[in-house]
Amino acid sequence: MARDVTIPVDVGPAEIAQERKAPTPAQRDVVFDIDGLTVSYGSTTAISRVDLDVYRNLITAVIGPSGCGKSTFIRCLNRMNDLVPGARIDGQVLYRGQDLYADGVDPVEVRRRIGMVFQRANPFPKSIYDNVAWGPRVLGMKKDLDGRIERALTDAALWDEVKDRLKKSALSLSGGQQQRLCIARAIAIEPEVLLLDEPASALDPIATSAIEDLMHELKKEYTLVIVTHNMQQAARVADLTAFFSLEVGESKRTGVLVEYDTTDKIFTNPSDQRTEDYVTGRFG
Amino acid sequence: MRTTFQDELALLEATLQEEGALVLRALRGAINALEQRDEELADEVIAFDDDVDERYVRIEEGIQLLLARQTPVATDLRLVLAILHINLHLERMADYCVTIAKLSKLVPEVDPGPRFVEGFEEMGSRCEEMIRIALDSFGNRDLEGAESLVDLDELVDRANRRVVARILELGGDPEMREYGLRMVVVSRALERIGDHAVDIGEQTAYLLAAEFREFTDASHPSPREA
Numbered sequence: 001m002a003r004d005v006t007i008p009v010d011v012g013p014a015e016i017a018q019e020r021k022a023p024t025p026a027q028r029d030v031v032f033d034i035d036g037l038t039v040s041y042g043s044t045t046a047i048s049r050v051d052l053d054v055y056r057n058l059i060t061a062v063i064g065p066s067g068c069g070k071s072t073f074i075r076c077l078n079r080m081n082d083l084v085p086g087a088r089i090d091g092q093v094l095y096r097g098q099d100l101y102a103d104g105v106d107p108v109e110v111r112r113r114i115g116m117v118f119q120r121a122n123p124f125p126k127s128i129y130d131n132v133a134w135g136p137r138v139l140g141m142k143k144d145l146d147g148r149i150e151r152a153l154t155d156a157a158l159w160d161e162v163k164d165r166l167k168k169s170a171l172s173l174s175g176g177q178q179q180r181l182c183i184a185r186a187i188a189i190e191p192e193v194l195l196l197d198e199p200a201s202a203l204d205p206i207a208t209s210a211i212e213d214l215m216h217e218l219k220k221e222y223t224l225v226i227v228t229h230n231m232q233q234a235a236r237v238a239d240l241t242a243f244f245s246l247e248v249g250e251s252k253r254t255g256v257l258v259e260y261d262t263t264d265k266i267f268t269n270p271s272d273q274r275t276e277d278y279v280t281g282r283f284g
Numbered sequence: 285m286r287t288t289f290q291d292e293l294a295l296l297e298a299t300l301q302e303e304g305a306l307v308l309r310a311l312r313g314a315i316n317a318l319e320q321r322d323e324e325l326a327d328e329v330i331a332f333d334d335d336v337d338e339r340y341v342r343i344e345e346g347i348q349l350l351l352a353r354q355t356p357v358a359t360d361l362r363l364v365l366a367i368l369h370i371n372l373h374l375e376r377m378a379d380y381c382v383t384i385a386k387l388s389k390l391v392p393e394v395d396p397g398p399r400f401v402e403g404f405e406e407m408g409s410r411c412e413e414m415i416r417i418a419l420d421s422f423g424n425r426d427l428e429g430a431e432s433l434v435d436l437d438e439l440v441d442r443a444n445r446r447v448v449a450r451i452l453e454l455g456g457d458p459e460m461r462e463y464g465l466r467m468v469v470v471s472r473a474l475e476r477i478g479d480h481a482v483d484i485g486e487q488t489a490y491l492l493a494a495e496f497r498e499f500t501d502a503s504h505p506s507p508r509e510a
Contacts, residue, residue, distance in 0.1 A: 209286050212286070213286070213287050213288070216287070232355060235352065235354070235355075236286075236288070236289070236353060236354060263353065264349055264352075264353070267353055268349065
């Protein structure tokens, strides 16, 4: 008698699927709480009144057409815009409840906790080892420097490729390796957040794929925010996606946040028609 | 290497195989309920269909997200499309099992003789074998195994014709006639399960050969079938 019909079949795939789902809003831990963020350069408003939360151990992607203020936005998260003459920042960027733009906040300390990787790999013209050792040395993290460097290079998925030539110049590495070296350099000082501004746009597809795989590994330890003009890259890697667009007024164009949701939602059923038009390629 | 994407594909395929295992259990339950007139077991088979549907929906949603986010191409694209089709075939098979279970509860108390039950047992176990081969040949990317389903289906079709011939011999007693009518539908359900197994084989062939072809074509029969 086939009474065993009531015995459940091994539920492995269901459990795995559940684990892979992005956490529900209630399970998310806020790292950045951004309120009414407006950035102007002189008389030009680059982005206007952006409200957005960034969550711990998730990858948040920022997408949108050229000039919509994606890079301006991400640069506010570690005060990189301070370096732009005439930049003015209004609104609030709270990092773990602390206003990053409050009086007395040291931008160097901000950038130690919130690292950044740029579009063009920019290693120093020094050895591979010295590139990664630079941050820890400056910050006086001299204990077990070799171990720290090995960990950073391993986490950046570069160790196996460079362990036999650590004293060689960083400039001898390929573009993709240089970019992973910059990631290793950023994580060697154990930041909490990694900001990635178009990290793969200068790389070929194989190197891009390596960076994307790496991001999935990194999010176990870090919170990642990535700016990309490559929509498919956001679709592939991000848990949450923010779509920025340009609001065109009389002789003025301002970047605004149109929609921010799970990547699943943005790419299957976005709420805003402008998002739909952008992700389907009808605009931008 | 796009490890996330490969993991997601593997997960979809594992869920599909799991759905297949559930269909096999549903089929065995339906056949046993019919043979042993076990209403309780029939109810279990009917309730059990929700488990199959849950996998079905999960695979559908997973494929939607995979297409939207990972833009699969080449073999990966064919694999995703094959899973999409096989998912539907398995879900249909499970529905036929529910049909059999429901009909097994409706039959009047008549004794059509032991040969009847033998006919359904034969069809049921042949269908089980076909589902196993369909799932294994898909999982092992085995073209020969997939193509062997055509001959196995022919055996199910013959068994179906034998069952129908026996039904016609049941005579004119109203209860027996009602029983016969219901059993025609059961036989038809099993025959259709075999057809869906062949369709799964066709998806395996599509995955491997990158070209869709029907193994058999009912509207243009080959000389052997005519």
